[in-house]
Amino acid sequence: MKKIYTLAAVMAAFALQAQFSVTIQTPADFKDQDAILYTLNGSKDVIVTKEQSKNNTWTFKYPSHYMGMMKVYFPGSNNTINFISENKNISLKLDVQNNKVKDIIYLDEANELMSKQQEGSQKKELILPALAQIKEYYKDNTDFGKALKTEIERLSGTSGSIDAAQHPFISYYNSNYSKFLSNSSDPAKKVNQDEIINFLDKSNDMLESSSLLRPVLVAYLNSGGNTNVAGSVDKLLDRLKVETPRGQTVLSELIEIFDVYQMDDLKTKYLGLAKNLKCTINDRLASTLKSNANVEIGAAFPNYKFKSPANTTAKSIYDVKADKKVVVFWSSTCSHCETELPKLLEKYNDLKSKNIQVIGLSLDVDKSSYTKRIAAFPWVNDSELQGWNSSYVDMYNVHATPTYFILDANNKIINKPEHVGNVLEYFKLK
Known part of the structure; x- marks a missing residue:
């Protein structure tokens, strides 16, 4: 019994060592109480836990090993802050004005270093070319010319190598971003498809948590040209094996890339491949399968x-009674919505006369902008005012605004129009 107790104590001590905390401090006038901590899986945010403020400080305990991107979202004010974890305690202080985050002060070593690295990279990519052009118009012996030369030399130099042992995630992120995603004009630095495949196959678990996966996949598809995208995808999936967790995560990302870029034939092909897998499905692919199943023609539209x-006095989509319903996801900041929704408004009385109701779910974040816009829309309107963090984004597989669904009286999906013209044509109102 004593030996078991000792072993249990050792395991408990190990668990405590593996745990790290995220601490966020805000000024006293910051009004939010709730905050949500997320990790990253590919391009998907994964909720870890929700905490409440104690004296304008939030403390999140993370119970296991994690290296990668993290974020905290404040739903009350729609503020999001991003940072990294190297499996060590994280400490941040926020500068806030009018309940909006203006600046983040990184108090832990890893995030302070990552912030400086990111700032240096941005200046190198955006400012250095402009300074090089301006320099042509100033002589080196003038005060401004000397200052220009000094700044160009500073930005052109390396920011210093990162000790991978001390900062494994920063080293991983910077080296692979530089190799696969930097816009280098040097042909010798261009990577080919085989190099990308090898990286995706051999990389450690930080690939999924780094935010690099989707842009690297897009770079891979672009590197093969437009002539045989399916061939490139098959080559990649054959190497990764879709039965493996990495293969399934990559398959999930590819399906969503094809969805975003409206490559419908490719989406259908690889969504079918995912549906027919006989192995255990990981969470990442399962979420993609579920969100797509929710919005298939003939499926019952999930209630909201x-x-x-x-x-309206209705409490949910299902409580809205009509022979047909048009559900539209939109935003007041969406230029296509500005063009399309007035056309829907022109025909709204005709729709009502056919017992067809319109339900608008907004991806706005600014309450004032949203309120002003819906004053012109007599149909059912609702918004969480959380933009792309809204719960219905994943639920209904929304990748763009406006997105339309037509439902029957039993809330089954009977049509998914691409544009308002398709909506009006479906009801013979065009």
Whole structure:
């Protein structure tokens, strides 16, 4: 019994060593109480935990090993802050004005270093070319010319190598970003498809948590040209094996890339491949399968409970009674919505006469902008005011605004129009 107790104590001590905390401090006038901590899986944010403020300080305990990107979201004010974890305690202080985050002060070594690295990289990519052009118009012996030369030399130099043993994630991120995603004009630095495949196959678990996976996949697809995208994808998946966790995560990302870029034939092909897998499905691919199943033609449109609905007493989408429903996801900052929704408004009375109801779910974040816009829309309106962090983004597989669905009286999806013209044509109102 004593030996078991000792072993248990050792395991408990090990668990405590593996745990790290995220601490965020804000000024007293910051009004949010709730904050949500996320990790990253490919391009998907994964909720870890939700905490409440104690004296304008949030403390999140992370119970296991994690190296990669993290974020904290404040739903009350729609503020998001991003940072990294190297499996050590993280400490941040926020500069806030009018309940909006203006600046982040990184108090831990890893995030302070990462911030400086990112700032240096941005200046090198954006400012250095402009300074080089300006320098042509100033002589080196003038005060301004000397200052220009000094700054160009500073930006042109290396920012110093990162000790991979001390900062494994920063080293991983910087080296692979530089290799696979930098816009180098040097042909010798261009990577080919085989190099990208080898990276995706051999990389450690930091690939999924680094935010590099999707842009590297896009770079891979672009490197093969437009002539045989399916061939490039098959080559990649054959190497990775879709039965493996890495293969499934990559397959999930590819399906969503094809969805975003409206490459419907490719999406259908690889979504079918995912559906037919006989192995255990990982969480990343399972979420993609679920969000797509939710919006298939013939599927029951998942119900959504309204938060602060306008122009209705209904409590949810299912409570809205009509022979047909048009559900549209939109935003007041969306230029296509500005063009399309007025056309829907022109025909709204005709739709109502056919017992067709319109339900608008907004991806706005600014309450004032949203409120002003819906004043012109007599149909059912609702918004979480959380933009792309809104719960219905994943639920209904929304990748762009506006996105339309037509439902029957039983809330089954009977059509997925691409544009408002398709909506009006479906109801013979065009």
